[in-house]
Amino acid sequence: MVWNGTDDSKLESDGVRAVETQPGSIQVPPGRNIELHRGLKARHITMIAIGGAIGTGLIIGTGSALAKAGPASVLISYTFIGFIVYLVMCALGEMAAWLPLPSGFTGYAVRFVDPALGFALGWTYWCKYILITPNQMTAGALVIQYWLPADKVNPGVWITVFFILIVSINYFGVRFFGEFEFWLSSFKVIVILGVILLSLILALGGGPDHDRKGFRYWKDPGAFNTYIDDGAAGRFYAFWSTMVQATFAYLGTELVGVTVGEAQNPRKTIPRAIKLTFFRIVVFYVISVLLVGMLVPYDSEELAFAVSASSSAAASPFVVAIVLAGIPALPHILNACILLFVFSASNSDLYIATRTIYGLAREGKAPRFLTYTDARGVPIYSLAASAAFCLLAYMNVSNDSKTVFGYFVNLVTIFGLLTWVSILVAHIFFVRAREAQKVPLEDLPFRAPLGKWGSYFALFICILVSLTKSYDAFTHNPKWGNFDHKTFITSYLGIPIYILLIIGYKFIKKTEMARPETADLWSGKAAIDREEEEFLARQAELSEKKQNYGWFYKTFIGWLF
Template sequence: MIEKQPVITIVDSDSSSVPSVQDGLKKNLKPRHINFIALGGSLGVGLLIGSGGALAIAGPVGMLISYALMGVITMCTIFSLAEMCAYLGSEGNFIEIMARFIDNSTAFAFTWSNALSFSLTLPSEISSICLLIGFWDSDKKLPDWATVLIFTFIIIMVNIVDVGAYGEVEFWVTMIKLILFVGSILFCLIATCGGNPLHKTTGFQYWRDPGPFVSYLTDKPVGKFLGMWRVLVNAGFGYQGSETIGLASGEVANFRKLAPTVMKSVAIRVLTFNVLSLFMVSLMVSSNDPNLLSAISAGAGNGAQSPFVIAVENAGVKVLPSIVNGGILIAAFSAANTQIYIPSRTYFYGTKYGFCPKWLIKTNRNGVPYYSVLFNGAFGLLALLTLNNTAAQVFNWLMNLVTEFGFICWALINYAFLRYYYGLKRQGIDRSSIPIYKSPLQPYSAIFACFMLVLVAITQGFTAFIPWDTQNFFAAYISLILYFVFWLGYKLWTRDFREIPLDKIDLSYPEDEEDLEYDNKAAKVMDKIFC
């Protein structure tokens, strides 16, 4: 007797009795928009300015190891997300993934943790804009409060008009950022070989003196490891935003086919740009560079602290530092743009499960949830805190806060994938038979990424214990505390303390109508070419 093999239940996504919140969104984003939004969100101030502190703390090799390790973790996370998005099709967003593969309490905690992560990144990006303008305007002829209000208004307007307009702005701004990165890499390559006004050849000079690593907190060998571990926070902040496409399912056509392709290319390019650009900069700037250390100790936090700007200054080029600082300013604007898009859609999708107020899903005629955009845009006004504190202190505090949220959310993405993976096994469904993208090295890559992210999230605040510092402790772990408050609070409210059993996970395969239309169009094109 032949045992009957389990099959995947195919469900027409349009036949659900539950009204979809996606009905208010419009598919006005193009593939090139999605590609550049995801890429641009991860090439921002965290890399261009935050890497200065990373170089001083860990040294050139220590910095590169940290960024490479976090890059691998990022790739594993994005690949796991790509397969789940491909499986769910037009329903493939973070909230649906958490609710379907884990439970509602995790989805609720993820909704608010992820949204707050990016909402709180917004004021850090706007405060960095104040810092970057201060590179030219040291006398503060343009007050910080005016800068905050002007850029917050501009960013809200870009997001509230039309998602297509937002995508178009991100496309061209990210194009400028890519030119900046490619130009910086080529400049450092030429300059380090002596092609600069000073005719100075550096090569690997700074790797030998002061050395490839910097001891952090202690002169013992463990100090070099502590430096690399501390820099993982900087690296994590620099990579966050590369998972943006996980919220675009309701605003781009053919999401099931598009998501894996874009995510794979973005993951590889993000890792390449981060590591390669920092490698080239480490040849031009030493970890004990006087300009770098003085900018960090003074709390400048602007282009003066960026190793990219210092590399140009060390080469003796007079005009380029201002150009590079301008490029970093554009990068900050682009990143701030994304900080409104992500939480506004997170709240939008969370409303389907009752996690957020219903007024957040109201859309204008262009399909933009304008109340949600305004709500998240208001967080930009927190940048006014820089008027009473040094901007660098605020920036670093917010960077630690949002990076911890990011680590938690990334760990949950990998955990959700493991639940999806073993759910298929428990229900007897052959993963290889599903006609979608399969992420590589599973389940080991998801296990590795999840373990590393949890480990970093728990230990990243170790400096608060050496010696004990209450303020630094809460700055490092308030995000973790808030997540557990959200998670446990929802469980207590609903009195549901169990995860969805693996054999009860809804693994029905949503068949999107647009996928059928896409296949039919492709078939017609092939017929014209070959018949």
Template sequence: MEGKPAYDASSYDEPTFTMSGDLGAKKSEPMTTSDVEKQTAPVKDQLQRKLRSRHLQFVAIGGTVGTGVFIASGTSIATAGPVGALLAYVFIGSLVYSVMLSLCEMSTFLPISGAFTRYAARFVDPSLAFSMGYIYFISWSVTYALELTAAGIIIQWWNSTLSIGIFITIFWVPITLVNYLPVDLFGEFEFWFASIKVVALVGFMIFGICINAGAGDQGYIGFKYWENPGAFAPYLTDGPKAKFVGFWAVLIQAGFAFQGTELCAIGAGESANPRKTMPKAIRKTFWSIFLLFVFTIFFIGILVPYDNPKMITGETNASSSPLVIAAELAGVQVLPHILNAVLLTVVLSAASSNVYSGSRILVGLAEERCAPRWITKTSKRGVPYIAVSITAAFGLLAYMNLSSNGGEVFNWLLNIVGVAGFIAWSCTCVCHLRFRDALDAQNISCDTLPFRSWGGRYLAWYGLIFCTIITFTQGFTAFVPWVTEDFFIAYVSLILFAVLYIGHKLITRSKFVTSSEADLVTGRFYEEVTEVWEDSPRSWWMRALRFLF
């Protein structure tokens, strides 16, 4: 991810702004340590800037790297074949890259809580912010319930007689309590918890190299599975077009896996030094997730044939994980138990990140008057405890899986999650385009931006066009043949988004924001706060982690 500050912020000679966005006195001399302490002092009902780059990065990794890559990647390869799935993940990664550059440009200029939902209200339309914000909030809140359910299923792999409800309760309590910690302590927790899944995937890649070279029972493998059964899997039809259909069907699955990469921008309002922290966090987050996903898909594709029946069982435990299948084919028997334990940490890390993300989106909605103002109340340590409580309460929806009828309702709710990511990415690109229009209309040069997207408008248009196309075409299987229920399952989130937008527009009569009137002032943050702890790692393991990420 390219881009660098166009000037030294410490010498920026313009009116300064406090963290609440109030216009301050003109800066006449460099800020001292006491000045920084005054600027960053806790304020009632306000989030505190304590998250560092590594915290933001691993909050996003925690919410993104989950069952999508550890388990659902097997379904992707079974649908499109090893090369088809690999191309799909690379293509979706390029779309996410465009979205992340757009987010980085806006979040370094305006590092505010709620991120892209509030940018929609400032640059596009309050109704878009309302519908986009609530779709995204519901998405992560319901995902919290999904992760709690997955944790119970993972435990059942060891003892199937135990009820999932037991573990939903056991895990809901501590994960919720963790989110009541001050944000710097929560960031530290997520950093170490999410590191487990990163180490596990890196370890699998090393394992894959050894097995492919001949260390397993199969001997030297090379790329023989790309020849038989093949590099591409036929899907729904026959001939060359079957390969493209398989590739397109996997795009939505790859999108689900990448959803959450943008979470590092959610913490912009709580980052210690957004001008320095945000570009570093967004750049490292994208490349970490992209490389983890692409290399994992690559190694699975050369170790396991796409027609292996275990790849499409649909279970949420180690039995259907392509990583375990690869180990079983190589003759390694102990790995399933180890990987199932890793899967448990994977879903719990994702669950804590879900609560954090959902609560901050809700705070952003409240600050834009799309939710009651009292939701923004925080503790003395800057924790939005009301927003956290509301988001955590959605986790109790997991109990619906204990009854058959409730399970059907829960599955419908989960379908809102899938397409919500593509809707959010599309809207983010729209916000970036309107942000650039506002800069032009108010005679603010792009050269003065703390971070500038190298692709500018063209990259934003690229992300917008393809995210929109995928959003509208992801349910194409409902048309061949036509199945009414499948159609509504595929497009329920898009329908809900339209209902929220039109409903808000009719009730509030909100108007589109003109570029010349867009708010480019409130929330700007000029101060440079030195990150001593990060710049001076205390031990070899911290230096190693910084080298990797």
């Protein structure tokens, strides 16, 4: 195992097999390929961004938040965290449009802040995705228990099927992966829009029971549940607990920052995907949780993650809503769709984990052999290293699915929050460098609407949620003397790991923080500019008829986004 130890590798890819030649860069044996292929089209990037975000957090995890805090708390928390996510995405979009690096946002942390931050960000982000992938597989096994309880068919059977499928899809190359995710994510979007329409109809009394529910459950049992304490304090505790679930639901929206190395014309496709994030948040999240809160009372025994030990296996609150409305057969159909949702999310999560560790290796911050790609541009060793951690999902075989799911949510959420913190810090430093070096605003392909002040606000909220997200570990488990050590460890373990990675790398490598006047805003930009010009020239020569499925996407699907 060879470690390079470079602090800031400046990659200038020609899109085929370019190799770094600058001092301190990776030395690659002749004929050895380390380059990704730009095989992701604009429609692929758009749908991967949507598909990765519509997963267990929205479809399944919403049930946990609703049962604990009530519909009003869930609506407020999902709306507020959605605004924070939009600020994070805009910050990322400004940097990615200026300089689409193969290493993604870890490269921005290296260049604009400190190589130590890039090191810590890359490894914590990889940790997040090697945990969230088995988490999605865990959720898949839980969804299947709607039909086949664990005492009839061992969850390990379904985990094995998921594992083989997602590894195979990722192995066949980025073009196959992009096309597969495009159609599967398109199906997910159509289904979730159908569910939103159905939920609205049920809320207005259009179901078989002709029961016009409206906001009835906001009055009885109520809009706010209590947690830990009674009265206003209990309602606030319940509300704040949903901030964690809302954060988990939005994790994955930043993954477009990892796809820039394989995106065609990233200066156009990445900002476009990010600009539309606001509308996706409103439609897919805010409206969804509003309607499900109208259809399912928070004290329903049907919620799989309710505190009651006798809860059923109907994992999604959307399925519960249809069951309560008395629609036959449809719950089974929707549950099957949800299973595809989870499968798609786990597939894209493995992709992101693979590209993250590959990006670290490209910068000399991971073993060098992980940079190797095959003829299809697939980093096969990085894929194998990431896929190995999917085996954590087999913890389901001997443990309660809901318990494992909860621990994974805690770990993944803190890693996700630290990722957002790092992106926001990198953007603040990027703006400082841009202002110090007097880069004209009109030269930016995309600019964050609220600038660095929006990033400062989002940074404050992310840090606040990170430090307070599991306050109940100190107050709510009498068995351990009012201290839940398991929740505490899984909730906050990521913070010391993150800090130690920064301090350790900085101490060993003696790195220096980037200064605004000298921060590297330009290395690699000329090569990307040339690549963009060549791509646009080739596209101009192609007729729309020759673009696979392009006419179908633009005519029937593209307008939705």
